[in-house]
Amino acid sequence: DIQMTQSPSSLSASVGDRVTITCRASQGISNYLAWYQQKPGKVPKLLIYAASTLQSGVPSRFSGSGSGTDFTLTISSLQPEDVATYYCQKYNSAPQAFGQGTKVEIK
Amino acid sequence: EVQLVQSGAEVKKPGESLKISCKGSGYSFTSYWIGWVRQMPGKGLEWMGIIYPGDSDTRYSPSFQGQVTISADKSISTAYLQWSSLKASDTAMYYCARLSGSYYTSPFDYWGQGTLVTVSS
Numbered sequence: 001d002i003q004m005t006q007s008p009s010s011l012s013a014s015v016g017d018r019v020t021i022t023c024r025a026s027q028g029i030s031n032y033l034a035w036y037q038q039k040p041g042k043v044p045k046l047l048i049y050a051a052s053t054l055q056s057g058v059p060s061r062f063s064g065s066g067s068g069t070d071f072t073l074t075i076s077s078l079q080p081e082d083v084a085t086y087y088c089q090k091y092n093s094a095p096q097a098f099g100q101g102t103k104v105e106i107k
Numbered sequence: 108e109v110q111l112v113q114s115g116a117e118v119k120k121p122g123e124s125l126k127i128s129c130k131g132s133g134y135s136f137t138s139y140w141i142g143w144v145r146q147m148p149g150k151g152l153e154w155m156g157i158i159y160p161g162d163s164d165t166r167y168s169p170s171f172q173g174q175v176t177i178s179a180d181k182s183i184s185t186a187y188l189q190w191s192s193l194k195a196s197d198t199a200m201y202y203c204a205r206l207s208g209s210y211y212t213s214p215f216d217y218w219g220q221g222t223l224v225t226v227s228s
Binding site: 100 | 142144151152153154156157166167168169202204206207211212213214215216218219220221
C-alpha cells in the first residue's frame with residue numbers, strides 16, 4: 001500500500017510568516033491529494049483537494065501544489081487561528097491513507 | 108444541510124462487543140461513500156474503511172481488516188462500525204465522514220462529531 005510521509009512533524013513560526021508543509025507519497029498518486037486541518041479538540045476540516053483546489057470557505061492564504069509523489073501545503077501569512085495539526089491524505093484508490101500530521105504552533 | 112450525527116461516548120470492558128453509529132441527513136445517503144477514521148489519544152488520523160450504502164460495497168484498510176466490521180442500513184440512513192471483542196488498544200475517538208463524490212476516489216468533505224470509545228477493565 002502507498003505510504004504518506006509529511007515533514008516536518010512540527011513547526012513553530014511567527015504571525016505573518018510563510019509556512020510550508022510537505023507530503024510525499026511512496027508511489028505516484030497523480031493529484032489525488034487532500035489536506036485537512038484539525039484544531040485542538042475539534043473535528044478535522046477539509047482545506048484542499050485535488051492537490052490545489054481550495055474547499056469552499058477556506059481562506060485564500062492557504063494553497064496547495066504538487067503532483068505525482070511530492071506535494072506542498074503553504075500558508076502565506078500565518079495567523080493565530082491557524083494553530084492546528086495538518087494532515088495530507090491520498091485518495092487515488094482504496095485503501096486511502098493519511099500522513100502522520102504536522103503540528104503548527106505560533107512562536 | 109449535510110449532517111453526520113454519531114452515537115454517544117462508550118465505556119466498555121475488554122472482550123465486550125460494541126456497535127457505534129453515524130446517521131446521515133441532508134443528502135442522498137445511498138449515493139455517497141461513508142468512511143470511518145480512528146484517532147488514538149494524542150495521535151494522528153488513521154483511515155479504517157469505507158462503505159457505499161447503495162449496495163454495501165465495503166473497502167477496508169489492511170490494518171483494520173478482520174478487526175472491525177463496517178455496515179450500513181440505508182432504510183434509516185445510518186452507517187455502523189462494530190467490534191466483536193474489544194481490546195484496550197481500541198480506546199480512541201472514532202469519526203465517520205462522507206466522501207465528497209460517488210466514487211471512492213474522493214476526499215472526506217463532511218465529518219461527524221466523533222464517538223469516544225474507552226476500553227478499560
